Amino acid sequence: MFKKIKGQLKVSNIIFFIIITLLVVPVTRQPIQVFINKGLALFSPSTIEKESRRQLINYDWQLRDMNGHMYDFESAKGRVVFVNFWATWCPPCIAEMPNIQALYEDYKDRVLFLLVSNETVGEITPFLDKHNYNFKIYNSVTAYPEMFDVASIPRTFLIDKEGNVVMDKAGAANWNSDKVREVIEKLLME
Incomplete structure (x- = not known):
């Protein structure tokens, strides 16, 4: 009996070693992290209750x-404004981009999409071309409004016409969900 357990432990140790190796090797690390984050991005972000919403006052x-x-x-x-802070090297950002693209395709004429990165055109353009993304990317020229408080990426805000933050999500999310679309439709009618 001891030999069976010992043998099983060896196999599990080998599997563990392979997984750790795949996560350490740069070529395989990012695809694995993106895959994991795509699983996490299946969930829709939550809506902030009206009485708890912060209002954007500074548009400078x-x-x-x-x-x-x-x-x-x-x-x-x-x-109605969708603001997303992201980077091409960020696995959670990469994981949620297909959802953002799908949302953009349907709402680009009615919602303002501001996808903001601090990377260069030389870094961003090949990424957009590779994935066939056609939304505009922006760089901040001045500091963003203090209310955004971006400590990690991705960080996304959905803002209503009065400047109230309706959704505030740090990390990957499913921005193309029925829930998000319902919220956007309501915001557009207000």
Whole structure:
């Protein structure tokens, strides 16, 4: 009996060693992390109750898109806004991007999508091309409004027409869920 357990432990030790090795090797680490985060991104973000919502007061934020065109966040007043802070090297960011693309495809004419990264055009463009993403990416030119308080990425905010933060999610989420779409539809009707 002891030999059987001992033999089983050896197999489990080998499997454990293989998994750890795959997570340490840079070539396999990111795909595994993205896969794990895609599982986590199956869940929809939660909506903040009306009485707990924070209101964006300061719209003083300048952004630049990948073509060098400036965007003044002041122009976002009165619109439903989706703000996502992300990076091409971030596995949870990569995991939620297909959902963001699908949401963007359906709402790009009615919701303002601001996907913000601090990476260069040379880093972002190949990533967008590889995955066939067609949303605009922006770099901050000035500091973003203090209320965003981005300590980790991805960090996403859904803001209503009055500047209230309706959703605030740190980490990967399913932004293309029925729940998110229902919230957006309600916000667009207000």
